[in-house]
Structures are given as C-alpha cells and as structure tokens.
Amino acid sequence: MAFPLLLLLLQSFISYSTTKPIILPLKNQKIPSMSLPKPPNKLFFHHNISLTFSLSIGTPPQNITMVIDTGSELSWLHCKKSPNTQNFFNPLLSSSYSLIPCSSQSCQTQTRDFPIPPSCDSAKLCHVILAYADESSTEGNLASETFRFGDSAVPGTVFGCMDTSFSSTPLEDSKNTGLMGMNRGALSFVSQIGVSKFSYCISDSDPGGVLLFGDANFTWLRPLNYTPLIQISLPLPYFDRVAYSVQLEGIRVSDKLLQLPKSFFVPDHTGAGQTMVDSGTQFTFLLGPVYTALKNEFLNQTKGILKVLDEPNFVFQGAFDLCFRVNVSEPIPALPTVVLMFRGVEVSILGGRLLYRVAGEERGGDGVYCFTFGNSDLVPLEAYIIGHHQQHDMWVEYDLKNSRVGFAPMRCDLAAKRLFFRV
Known part of the structure; x- marks a missing residue:
C-alpha cells in the first residue's frame, strides 16, 4: 500500500466512488x-x-x-x-x-x-x-x-x-x-x-437485487432510519470489534412487546450478547431466553392459524425447533408481524419472511415450514445475528463515515429494474 502508483490508483477509485456510485447486480443463489x-x-x-x-x-x-x-x-x-x-x-x-x-x-x-x-x-x-x-x-x-x-x-x-x-x-x-x-x-x-458507504437491497425474484458502493442519492429511495454502531475498544473474548454491531432493545409480535429485561440485549463482561447485522448468515439467531419468549408469543398468536409439526426431534439446521405443517396447495395464512426494535429504528418482518419451507420434507399434502428465528444456544453462538433472510425487501445502508446502519422498506426487484433497466 506504500507504493506511490498504487496510492494514486486508490485515490482515483475513492474519488470516483464518492461522486458516482458503483452499482452491481446482486443474486440470490440457491x-x-x-x-x-x-x-x-x-x-x-x-x-x-x-x-x-x-x-x-x-x-x-x-x-x-x-x-x-x-x-x-x-x-x-x-x-x-x-x-x-x-x-x-x-x-x-x-x-x-x-x-x-x-x-x-x-x-x-x-x-x-x-x-x-x-x-x-x-x-x-x-x-x-x-x-x-x-x-x-x-x-x-x-x-x-x-x-x-x-x-x-x-x-x-x-x-x-x-x-x-x-x-x-x-x-x-x-x-x-x-x-x-x-x-x-x-x-x-x-x-x-x-x-465511506455501501448498501444492498435483496429480492426473491428476478432481478435478485442491488449491491452499491457509494452514496445512494435516488429520488425514489425512501428516507432511511439509522441505528448507531456499537463500539467497544477493549478486547473481549466474545465481542467482534469489527462487526456491524448494533443495539437490539426489544421485540414485538404485532402489538405485544415481549416482557424481557433490557439486560438480556446488552453484551455482558465477556462480550457475549452483541447484535450483528450479517449478510453472510441466512437466518436470524437470538440468544436462548429471548428466542424462547419470541417462540412462545408467536405460537400463542398463531394458535388456530398454523398447525404445529408435532415431532419434538425435528430441528431444522440444528437451531430452528419451531416448525409447522402448511398445506402447499394454499397460500400461507396471514401471520402476525415480528418487529425488531433497534436503537432509533424498528425493522418489521412480515409474512413470508417468518416461515421457510424445508426442501424435501413433506407430511401428506403438507410442506414443513420452520420459523426463521433460531436459537443461538443450540448452534452454539454467543451473539444475536440478523441474517439476510430478514433483510429482504429492505434497503440496507452501511454508513462507515458516520458509524451507523440505515434501513428503509423497498421493493428490491423494482429498485434493481430502475437501476439496471431504467424503467
């Protein structure tokens, strides 16, 4: 990095990226x-x-x-x-x-x-x-x-x-x-x-989404709501200091706030319990007590709507033990919204983001669908991880200069068409 030519080329890239964003197609690869x-x-x-x-x-x-x-x-x-x-x-x-x-x-x-x-x-x-x-x-x-x-x-x-x-x-x-x-x-x-900034928008459909380096100054982009990045300077055994660590403060299921102590969401003296926004993890993981509270409230609010898979030994991916039988010939019924409450911003997880069909698993005419929040204690992980499945149809911006992460609801397939096909 000390060579003058390399520095010149990097400075040219940085200057380019701050005046005109670099926009790349993002794909969902199954x-x-x-x-x-x-x-x-x-x-x-x-x-x-x-x-x-x-x-x-x-x-x-x-x-x-x-x-x-x-x-x-x-x-x-x-x-x-x-x-x-x-x-x-x-x-x-x-x-x-x-x-x-x-x-x-x-x-x-x-x-x-x-x-x-x-x-x-x-x-x-x-x-x-x-x-x-x-x-x-x-x-x-x-x-x-x-x-x-x-x-x-x-x-x-x-x-x-x-x-x-x-x-x-x-x-x-x-x-x-x-x-x-x-x-x-x-x-x-x-x-x-x-x-200083990059962002992405993930879609299930074609085109699969957008990856953008630089500022997203588009008139059609809704204003983003930001949550600050959490910084801990001291090295702790279970705290990743270079992760995009934010503060989860609570969870609602529809209008029902989970009654949990604030201390459940704060990293302890070892660093365990941080919340990370992670595009490389598919689903979202919650520490045991919070996961159990969410699971119980979701079960309570979907009683009579979803049929629980009555197989205690079935655990999807080793961490997702709340699964259901859903008739594959009918649309998924209306489900309660799960709201992740971060410092300064709330992110709502709706409908299809809450259930994931397990490939190859069928019971009669029913498919097996599992709740897309997993138990970190079963993996085991010492953290809350917000995976990319819960980030679909959301413009997510990583603002490195101002140490914050921004969210805004977005039809990401339409955003990709606007940017790549100019529609």
Whole structure:
C-alpha cells in the first residue's frame, strides 16, 4: 500500500466512488437440496442461500463470483493451479498476482482482528486459516491482486488465496469462486478500497437485487432510519470489534412487546450478547431466553392459524425447533408481524419472511415450514445475528463515515429494474 502508483490508483477509485456510485447486480443463489446433509431428524446448520455478485480479477482478468459477507473480514478465493479454472482462480495465469511474506505489515499488524492469527509457512509466506460458525473452514496464503468491478480497478487488493477447504456441503462450497469480506476490519474489501458507504437491497425474484458502493442519492429511495454502531475498544473474548454491531432493545409480535429485561440485549463482561447485522448468515439467531419468549408469543398468536409439526426431534439446521405443517396447495395464512426494535429504528418482518419451507420434507399434502428465528444456544453462538433472510425487501445502508446502519422498506426487484433497466 506504500507504493506511490498504487496510492494514486486508490485515490482515483475513492474519488470516483464518492461522486458516482458503483452499482452491481446482486443474486440470490440457491443451493440444490441434494447437496445438503439429511440425517433422519436433524439438518445441520449451513447456508443454502448465498448473496453473490460477479467481478473479475487478475491480469488478464478472470471472471469470478463471490458471496458478500458483512460478517467477515478477509476476502478469499478458491485457488487452483491447473487449466480447469471453473469456480477457481488460477494465480499462474495472472501477471499482477503476488504472495505476501510473513514480514509484511499486512501479515503482522493488519490481521490483528483475525480470530485465528496467521502463521509463517516453510517458504516464509503468510499462511491464514478462516473458520466459520457452520464448522466450515478454509486455509491458504495471503496474497495481493487487482480486483475489477464496474468501471474500476483496484490493484494491490489483499485477499486469501485458499487451496484447502472443509465443508459439510461441498457442492455449496464449490459453486462460488470465493467470499468478499465486508466488515470493518483493516483487510476487509470496503476498508481497502476506502468507500465511506455501501448498501444492498435483496429480492426473491428476478432481478435478485442491488449491491452499491457509494452514496445512494435516488429520488425514489425512501428516507432511511439509522441505528448507531456499537463500539467497544477493549478486547473481549466474545465481542467482534469489527462487526456491524448494533443495539437490539426489544421485540414485538404485532402489538405485544415481549416482557424481557433490557439486560438480556446488552453484551455482558465477556462480550457475549452483541447484535450483528450479517449478510453472510441466512437466518436470524437470538440468544436462548429471548428466542424462547419470541417462540412462545408467536405460537400463542398463531394458535388456530398454523398447525404445529408435532415431532419434538425435528430441528431444522440444528437451531430452528419451531416448525409447522402448511398445506402447499394454499397460500400461507396471514401471520402476525415480528418487529425488531433497534436503537432509533424498528425493522418489521412480515409474512413470508417468518416461515421457510424445508426442501424435501413433506407430511401428506403438507410442506414443513420452520420459523426463521433460531436459537443461538443450540448452534452454539454467543451473539444475536440478523441474517439476510430478514433483510429482504429492505434497503440496507452501511454508513462507515458516520458509524451507523440505515434501513428503509423497498421493493428490491423494482429498485434493481430502475437501476439496471431504467424503467
């Protein structure tokens, strides 16, 4: 990052991105059910829907697809040094690729927020291991390369060139070239390119949505309501200091406020209990006592509307134990609204966002649908995580300059059509 030419190019990118936003199509990629593990009664926690966008890297450019993940720092690619480069990046074909030594600043100081510190391999190159909540992991070397998207090129972008991965769902793992880390860490993609804002809008339909770097100054965009990011400077064992951490203050089901102590929503002395906005996690997870209160109130308000799946051992993805039988030939009945009450803003989760049909699970003429809020204690996770399923049809803005996250209801398919097809 110290080379004058690189600084000039980065300054050009930053200047461009602040005057004219970079708008990219965002896709909802569904993983075929045949790739998911299916024990008799329990489906292990995994991601079977990913948010992806396409770009190119290297010289000459290689086309890749990456999952956007606001819950991760380091971007990484599946690397393969062979002629078959489908869903892989081949570093041997790029003249702008370079490996990063252990002695570099990127390896020694900029990785301070990595959960697993980097190590030095036999060639004195920076070796990294990344592990995720679904028990998948990947490892390889820190490297730099030119990333291209929109009309911009960003040389010297630091990322992980990964040659070893472990996943319980290998077909899922292989459908994308890699993952784009977009949290607030020093080596996240948004930190490296220096944008002050980015946003996305996710849709179930085609087009799948929008990913935008820069200001979203559109006359048709509703005013956003913001909640501040929570900062804790002291290192705590269970607090992620570079996550988009906000303050959840309560939950309503329709007009009924869950009667819970405020202390349930505040991180404790270990950092456990923070609330993170995470595009890389599919559903929303709540700590045990809050989850139980929400589950009980939702059951109370849907009595006579939904038929509970009477199978105590059935737990979807290991954390979702509230499931129902719903007639697949009829529309889902009207459901109560779940309102997440953040400091300064409320986010309403409506209708179809509250239930998710489990692929391959049927009972007579009924499909199995599970409540899309899971129990963090069953995963286990030490945090509240707001997943992307609950963010659909919502314009979500990450305002890094002002340390806040903004929300506004939006038909994201229409937003994408306005931006890409000018309708």
